[in-house]
Structure formats: structure tokens, C-alpha cells
Amino acid sequence: MTIQWFPGHMTRAKRQIEEKLKLIDVVFELLDARIPEASRNPMIDEIVGGKPRLILLNKADLADPVANAAWLAHYQALGHSALLIDSSTGTGVKDIAVRVQALLKEKTDRQIAKGLKPRPARALIVGIPNVGKSTLINKLAGRSAAVTGDKPGVTKGQQWIRTGGGLELLDTPGILWPKFEDADVGFRLAATGAIKEEVLHVDEVGCTLIRYLADAYRDTMVERYGLDALPATLPDMASAADVLADIGRRRGCLGSGGHVDYDKAAGVLLRDLRSGKLGRISLESPVIS
Template structure:
């Protein structure tokens, strides 16, 4: 299975970002806290170069807090400042401007020593589609300054947005890369909704998530779907299908003859995952 995803507007977005780099002081990069590595575009490092960077682990309210804490420490060891946030509830959003100021502390202090009044910090906000950039901008601005949506590809162009006189944000469309070398990256992105469901079949995505959740979050599956137990070995496809059939029967996803409609059950399961109804789940761990 080869997943390719590079609409024309994403190609333009990359070129536009590179053109604006000379105007910005730092970059704010959003990742999804549930899949930090899979939800960051490896081209971003190449595009941004040595620009100071703040990483925001967004949707942290949906992720396993213990795993998120490990990611913050991992990124810190790599020399990157990282902050878990949730742009919908506002968790830690007020910490963003102070973190930006800290990253530019030397420059701001030098301007003050020269008797200059520091201008607003200019920051480029980047991330893959559907990672929550527009929702975050609206939360920071206290108004509907950016278009939001629960699907990839909502933001089509660039716009400058002033935040409380201290920060100016340049919003950009989400950028995915031309081809996923690791196909599991594409599946994880599809699991959280960053890739349109038409790209990868929902059953494939749901089966992948179940295969991960059985050893890591068995209780979450049992509690959500009132299951008494789970198969122990999911290295073969049959036990994964068995779990999905158990879920489908519990949720009434039956078809003619009393068999489970796996497509319907898979779609229901993914909707529960994305809505946080399975609890706080992370699908990547720093140690893996």
C-alpha cells in the first residue's frame, strides 16, 4: 500500500512559507499529541532551517497524559521547547506568548538596552492538515480570525493575524509530504482524521488501531464496548477481526444473516476514537 498525498495548494504553501521566512522571528509548529512523530512533516526542518521554534502538542486533552509528558521530555533532550495544549478547551494556551518571548529573550533584551520598544513577535504557525491551527489562532485572538473545520484542507491561503498586540501570526495551509516512506505513519494520520477517509479504507485504519490498543489500552476497549475480554494474540488478522466483530455486535452493526457489518463497525470505532469516547489514548510512544 503506497499512500501519496500532495495536493497542489500544499506545494504552493511550501513555496510561500519559504518566501516569508525572512519576515518571521520564530516558528510555532503544531503536532497532534496522540501521534507527535507521525503528525510532523519531516520537510519542516528543511524549510525552517535554524529559525527558533516552539512545538505545541495540540489536542493533549485527548492523549494519554503520561505518554505526553514523556514526549515533552524527549523533545527537551533534543533541544526543542515543547508545550502540551488543547486549542478547543484552552488548556495551556496562555503559556504560548510567554514561551515565545523566552525563545527570543536575548533579542528582546538587546532591543530594550538600546532604548527600543520591541515590536510584536512575528511567528509562522505550521502543521499538517486538521492539527488545529485555525482553532488555536481563534482561541489566541479571542475572535473568529481563521476558518476552522474538522476535515483536512480548510485553510487555503496565508493571512497575518495580530494577537493582543504582542504577537503576529502568519497562518498557513497544512502541509503533508509527497509520500509516506513508513506506511504506518499514513495509517496513524488517518486514524485521527488528518487524512481524508477516502485515502485509506476505514477498516484498515480501525484494525491497525485495535492491534495497538489491545496491548496498550485493553481496559479502554472493554469499558467503552462492555466487553468481558479480548483475544491475546493479534499478530494475525483473525483476532483483530474478532475484536471488531465483538464491538460491532455490541453497537448493533449487524446486517442480513446476523453477521457484523465490519465497514460500519470500523467507521463507528474511528468516530469514537476521534471524539475521545475511548478515553485519553496515545498511538505513539517515545520508546517505540
């Protein structure tokens, strides 16, 4: 699943971030807790350089708690400040200001030593599309200060937003890298909705997801869709397509002649995953070296 998708506004966003970086005190790198590494844009390290950074594992309420703990420990072991949050429910959001104070303590102490009154910290929020940046900003600001949506590409420009917690936030459009050579990365981004559905085959994503779930979350699949005869493993896409067809029949995803509409069936599966109706599911785990 090699996907190329780099709209013009993303090119502009990269340039604008680089221009604004000199005004920034701390960078919030917002990741999807269900796919932390797949949702990490490798361009971000190059763009933000050595700026203090707080990794925010968003949508943690949708992710597997065991995987959440493993990812948190992983990033902390690498020397990063990391926090589990959910911008929709507010989980962990109040802890962000405390982490920022810790990250900027040396700078703040120097300002105080010089007799200066520290100004509000200026934070840049970066992340791939549909990871929840605007929702987080609105939660921090306590109002609808940024446009939100459940599909990628909603935020088209940049804006400074003041919050009551001693922060000034710069929202930016999501930046996705130009090409995904790794098929697993493409699948994970597609399954969680980071990529517009027009650029992928929905039934292929659905079958790939079924193969993963049958292996990692078989009981969840059986309970949700009544798949009592679900095999322990699905060796190929054809066997996964059979399961997708079963789900389609059970959910009424039928076309003319009573045949299963595989795209509709895959859509049901993906919506269940993204909404949490399938349960708390993570699509990757940290590699332990």
C-alpha cells in the same frame, strides 16, 4: 499502508512559507500530542531552518498523560522548547506568550539597547492537516479569525492575524509530505484523522487500531465495548476483524441480511478515538536511546 497524497495547495503552501519566512520571528510547530513524531513533517526542518521554534503538543487533553510527560521530556532533552496544549479547551495556551518572550529575549534585548521599541512578535504556525492550527489561532486571537473544521484541508490560504497577546500570527494550510513509506506512520495519521478518509481503507485502519488497543489499552476496549472475551493479544488482522465484527454487532452496524458492515463499525471506533470517548490514548511513545 503506503499512502500518497500531496494536493496542489500543499505545494503552493510550501513555496509561500519559504517566501514569508524572512518576515517571521518564531515558528510554532504544531504536533498532535497523540502522535508527535508521526505528525512531524520532515520537510519542516528544511523549510524553517534555524528560526526560533516552539513545539506545541496539541490535543494533549486527548492523549495519555504518561505519554505526554514522556514526549515533553524527550523534546526538552533534544534542546527544543516544548509545551503541552489543547487549542479546543485552552489548556496551556496562555503559556505560549511566555515561551515566545523567552525564545526572543536576546533579540528583544538588542532592540531595546538600540533604543528601539520592540514590535509584536511575528509567528508562523505550521503543521500537518487537521492538527488544530485554526482552532489555536482563534483561541489566541479571542475570536473566530480563522476557519476551522474537523477534517483535513479546511485552510486553503494564508492570512495575518493580530492577537491581544503581543503576537501577529500567520496561518498556513497544513503540509503533508508526499508519501508515507512507514506503514505505522500512515496508520497513525489515518487513525487520528490527518488524512482524508477517501484515500484509505477504513476497515483496515480500524483493525490495525484494534490490534494496538488490545495490546496497549485492553481495559479501555473492554469497558467501552463490553468485550469480555477480548484476547490478550491479536496476532493478525483476521483476529482483529473478528473483534471489529463484535463491535459492529454491539453498535448496530449491520447491512443487508444482518451482516456486519465493517466500514461502519470501523467508523464508530475511529470516531470514539478522535472524540476522546475511548479515553485518553496515545498511539506512539518516544524511543529511548
